[in-house]
Amino acid sequence: MTETKQTISRELPPEPTLRRLPWYLAYVSLLRSRHVDYVSSTSISKELNVDASQIAKDLSVLNIKGKTRIGYEVAVLEKALKDFLGFTRQHNAVMIGVGSLGSALISDTGLERYGLNIVAGFDVNPDIVGSTIKNVPIFHINELPERRNAYQAEIGIVAVPVEQAQTVADTMVAAGIRAIWNFTPFRIRTQPGIVIQNTSIYAHLAVMYNRLNAQKQQ
């Protein structure tokens, strides 16, 4: 058991690394648009304010090598980052809760460029069920099991009111969803083996308001 766990944890890049890699990708894409050919960890470090040795360590998960005194080839690094991060493959996802935030996320075509393909939305509101948003059909939540299966969607995005978050998550897991992207501030609990990512955009507002107030009082 212990050995298996060690093997897995050695293979899995730590979450902070996975969160920093998209920063490097953003910067490298910017460089490519400016026709820059090579970039070093040192120059990424200066631009992004991340320690150069940390960057080199993060980039080591990519299995590409930089050249001494020249650095990484920008185009190669960009492609390696996109591939590694899964942005070049399409991942089918369903949206649960097609209210204000849910329909906004369906409309955000940016998600497609990062490999997220929202194939259907689910809600209980009769005004929404049966409609489409940017060609994405909205079904009744009761249809989730069969539709999810037909679409082979593994990712479920939760954008329901907070008091329904846990119930909806249980329904999703029962329907075969393997990863939950939770946009509610509720801490969803589920069985081991189900991936959960929390994106509580409103929590960031709380931090911003507080720091803004603190600045004023100085």
Place this chain on the structure above:
Amino acid sequence: MTETKQTISRELPPEPTLRRLPWYLAYVSLLRSRHVDYVSSTSISKELNVDASQIAKDLSVLNIKGKTRIGYEVAVLEKALKDFLGFTRQHNAVMIGVGSLGSALISDTGLERYGLNIVAGFDVNPDIVGSTIKNVPIFHINELPERRNAYQAEIGIVAVPVEQAQTVADTMVAAGIRAIWNFTPFRIRTQPGIVIQNTSIYAHLAVMYNRLNAQKQQ
């Protein structure tokens, strides 16, 4: 100097606390909707999987007291959390970049309930400039300084393409913006005193894809 810094840091709740408080708020609002009158740190702890002593410490910033063996009054705790987090006051904000994500965020009425009042959008695209989204007018970015001043907006939301993030941030700060909510994966740099919050929703996708893949390979 040292003393001043210490005073400030004593008053400012740490960022992890500020990020957890909205979780408690979500749970407490759920309890209120279920007509529960009292809640203890212990029961919040069980529900949210956060250490009870951590919860008690986090809630101590609110200056309200729980009753021994009964806990906090749900309605009082909910109001105290909302007030402390700034969700009961309106904060004027401008949206810079009204593409897919920017217009989606303007359409998300959920932000209003968390005290964010998006008063105007700014873009360079002639197809968008001059239009409105949910009654929010979209202006040319050149109009930012005077419009920001007229609206007294202190918060600027960045939803531009990554290669424009830094330039746009500089323009915003010059126009009097005091807090930047950055939705691009680019690490914006700015002068001290400007509050920056990064919400890189696409970075969460990278973590989710990676963990989902790892689950499959087990």
